[in-house]
Amino acid sequence: MPSAIRDGRDLDTTSDAIDDVNALRGKLWNEESEFDEGKDKAQFRDYDAACDRVKNFYKEQHEKQTMAFNIKARVDFKNRERVRMSVWEAMELLNTLVDESDPDTSVSQIEHLLQTAEAIRRDGKPEWMQVTGLVHDLGKLLFILGSEGQWDVVGDTFVVGCKFSDKIIYPDTFANNPDIHDPIYSTEYGIYQPNCGLDNVMLSWGHDEYLYNVLKDQCSLPEEGLAMIRYHSFYPWHRENAYSHITNDKDTKILEAVRAFNPYDLYSKSDEPCNPATLRPYYESLIAKFFPSVIEW
Template sequence: MASPASNDQALGARARVQDAFAQAPVRFRLEFTHDRRSRELRWVLFAGTQRGSVGKLVFTLERDGAAHIKSLAVNAEYRGLGLARVLCLACLSSLRELAVSQLVLEAEEDTKRHGKLVGLYESWGFRQKPDEKVLFLYNDTQCFRKVPMALPCGDGAFLPVQPSAAGATWFFMLTLQTADGACLVASEDGAIAARKQAKSSPESLWQTLLGADGEIFLRSTHGKFLCVEESGHILADRQRNSTWETFQVVPHQQSAGAGGVALRDFHGNYLSIDPEQQAVVSSRDPVPWDGGDMMALVCNKPGAAPLFFKILRKLQTRAFVTQQVAAYGSCQHAALSVADACSWLARLNGDAGARDSWVIKYMLATAEAVRADGHPDWLQLAVFLRALGMLFLCWSDEDNAALRSISAREWLTQNTTWVVGQAIPDSVGFPELNALNSDHNDGAKSASGAAAAAAAAAVGIDSVTLPWTPDEYLFRVLEFNKASMPAEALQAIRFWSLRAWYVHGSYDALCAPQDFEVKEWLQSLVPYATRSDDALQHVQPDALMPYYLALADKYLPAVLQW
């Protein structure tokens, strides 16, 4: 049986740009319609956060070969994001195939804000029509002027290419900047610079199109895509988004304390803003970008928390865990022996086989350390099996796709959990991220967390709900398959990452008397959690695997339901 993960990216190899933000920015998409009765053509803007459109551009085709913009509007809450310009670029993309000579409109602006709207359209390339009158409209004390403007669409005019499958392409509006506010901006000729801009400046906003596999394409306010050439030269003059215009979003994992994502170009280098030169450069080493305020993606943001901590803190709520248990708790995805499961796990981690797999060597090294200290064989097996909990990510979906951004090393050596449904203790680490978790916020504001704690205390720590992690999944798989291992083995797997309890004592109020014995021997397992790279290099899977497969035969069915 072939692994479903064999053709996917390895764990931790890709990320989603929205996961770098504390609150994901709003997604948008465009849709084109042509009402032949009214002869109106429309580009309609939708947001992922609400039903119905949030903006539209309506235009008609005139007999003189021109196109006339009848209406251009964006809902008030989405103004200032450069979306009107995106609609205009979409309109321009339609003119190529329609053989339109010029695009015309009337800029209707309040005379108290003289030149503001006209100036905006002029920055888009429109010019006031010299042979037509400006009309003035009066409404009580208000006065508006209506300025006829036109944008030539001759042979020399730039007409952006309409993105393929426009109705299915989601995008964000983002700024890319340094911590001190220098923004990535593009001029009309494609030249790139990093300079300080007003937050509301449309020049600093990039239409960030999302690819099918999480890659992004950055489109400037001039309708051209950011490109990194083979030489490393960066510019934004490309009409189409193809190979050199592609940026893969990857977790920034160069150091344990690094946060955010890195933007890898087609040539394997990384997009960066040099703060000293105020220049946009291509770096050989990964450079972190992390979410800032609003829509800002910040290069080398100080104090950024690791991406996987941010993902887990946002995602792991009681509602999410309930959903995941419903999806995976019935163990209907595959039937695998432990040997087959190890092969699947190696592929999930991007390895061709067990012999050179970091994750398989980690499983064996930790189990061997437990074995060397004379612990019973059921505990050796439990420690060996623990990494197999990552197999649920072979069948990930849109709801838990962000969990694939977490590497096997992070899952196994750095993951730390808490009891969901109530406030998260500071001992979990990076307590500044706790506010991202809705359960934490609700538990801190109400007595429901205390009530849940009191109810749980009556039956002990086994009754709590933990985050949906590989440990929790494997615990449920072994229970479902009626493993004959002692209860302590399953507790070791389930509570392995709950260090907030057995190291820091955060949940003692939830414990029944017998739980304190469990807590004590869980503390004795702490040294086995990490193995040095040097120790892993000396592990020989071919020699050790038969012993642990024999233990699996002793305590588990020959084939497990996953």
């Protein structure tokens, strides 16, 4: 057999094998979660039974997350002096925070990050998704590095600059937000165009948006991983199907990634502690694959 023909056939075989592997990898991350099969999911995000701490948090968030504040927050982010530290150092620094918006658990942040990553790992999801689970809440560092309170760091996110969706948790608590009286911001489309896409709207400022802007140029996570980080708290969209009038085809594609991630963020929460010291070597090896040794936060 002529070598050129043999080489061509070998190349085709190799190419087909690569395609098969890529197809398998593409299927793996979005397969249904298995770790949560025995979970009573009705016990999670039960905001009707939430304590006063949670309800008071959302009242403050919904009153203060205005368009004017969100513009200022982004200007401040661009102009702020960055703190330099590794991913694991950031996890340890965050460990003193208890999220006032979370009705499901009171464990430390590092434990929640490890619980999320370990659930993804147990289900055999790819390394990039495991490390996404590990870092997804590191934007809460904003509370330590400079914020006005937890209301501009944690909690569900939503679109500002148009009418507040009734799919947002505790929608009545927007009554004292001045944007509901604005002749533009109070309309269905507000400052946006129909189906303009989430890349062209402003979400309420918090740890999701902050971390996305920190990492998008400082890591090698795929588009799906960055979407999981940016939109994991955007429950009115990925859980309640709101904002279809301003989303587009790209958003439909990334919605699959955000929904694939959500069970690991939500249903892995437990008040049973894990051991960071035992898990650290494995996750530091993953961190090194996707992040530089020092990140500018």
